Amino acid sequence: MIHHLFGLRRWTDCLNALALLGISGVLWFAFAWQIVLHELPCPLCLLQRVAFAMAGIGLMLNVCFGSRPAHYGIALLSALAGMVSSARQVLLHIAPGDPGFGSPFLGLHFYTWALIAFFALGLFLGGLLLLDQMKLKEAADVPRAPGWLGKLAVYSFLAILLVTVISTLLECGFGPCPDDPTNYLWLPG
Amino acid sequence: MIMMLPFLTAVISAWFTWRGHRGTAMVWWGITAAIYVAWCFYHMTSSLNISL
Numbered sequence: 611m612i613h614h615l616f617g618l619r620r621w622t623d624c625l626n627a628l629a630l631l632g633i634s635g636v637l638w639f640a641f642a643w644q645i646v647l648h649e650l651p652c653p654l655c656l657l658q659r660v661a662f663a664m665a666g667i668g669l670m671l672n673v674c675f676g677s678r679p680a681h682y683g684i685a686l687l688s689a690l691a692g693m694v695s696s697a698r699q700v701l702l703h704i705a706p707g708d709p710g711f712g713s714p715f716l717g718l719h720f721y722t723w724a725l726i727a728f729f730a731l732g733l734f735l736g737g738l739l740l741l742d743q744m745k746l747k748e749a750a751d752v753p754r755a756p757g758w759l760g761k762l763a764v765y766s767f768l769a770i771l772l773v774t775v776i777s778t779l780l781e782c783g784f785g786p787c788p789d790d791p792t793n794y795l796w797l798p799g
Numbered sequence: 800m801i802m803m804l805p806f807l808t809a810v811i812s813a814w815f816t817w818r819g820h821r822g823t824a825m826v827w828w829g830i831t832a833a834i835y836v837a838w839c840f841y842h843m844t845s846s847l848n849i850s851l
Contacts (some may be wrong), residue, residue, distance in 0.1 A: 671825070
């Protein structure tokens with residue numbers, strides 16, 4: 611079975627690790643975009659990143675402890691929360707003539723991509739919940755070996771979370787972010 | 800309002816997950832979610848420029 615190649619016991623573990631890798635990929639891409647194009651995220655954009663991080667925690671719990679309904683619940687609720695903030699931003703810029711916030715990527719703004727991604731994540735988690743044969747005997751609070759794919763996903767996720775904390779701190783300090791940020795509060799120039 | 804706060808609590812939650820403290824990690828996720836909801840009220844309650 612292919613999941614054994616990744617050091618994982620079940621193929622749903624493999625999908626959870628890949629989804630976590632996907633979420634950290636989204637966060638890394640958003641951060642790279644922020645640095646390369648010097649486009650600072652607005653407060654709603656940051657809230658969408660928080661929702662991705664919250665969904666990632668649910669998947670990381672699955673990777674580190676095995677699949678549990680509570681972990682899927684955490685990821686699903688986070689995806690719903692992310693849909694709320696991204697849909698709000700889509701509605702903010704939906705009026706004719708509004709150029710939107712930030713540069714588009716492949717024709718869509720990041721908040722629109724975020725709405726699509728959260729919806730897709732919800733569908734993915736729902737499907738995985740249907741297929742994942744969780745066993746109550748695995749419900750113990752005992753961590754287990756996540757395999758090399760799980761470790762890769764977890765390290766990538768932890769690293770981008772730390773990077774995002776630092777970049778948000780540099781951008782906003784210990785206060786709220788401006789609606790249309792142009793400079794880092796804690797960086798000169 | 801501290802914008803970096805939910806990121807910090809998310810990092811704490813992820814750290815406890817990695818260190819094998821499942822219950823503590825879930826509590827910190829709950830704190831992150833509560834801050835998220837509070838920030839949503841702060842940022843998302845002004846009127847939209849559209850007719851619904």
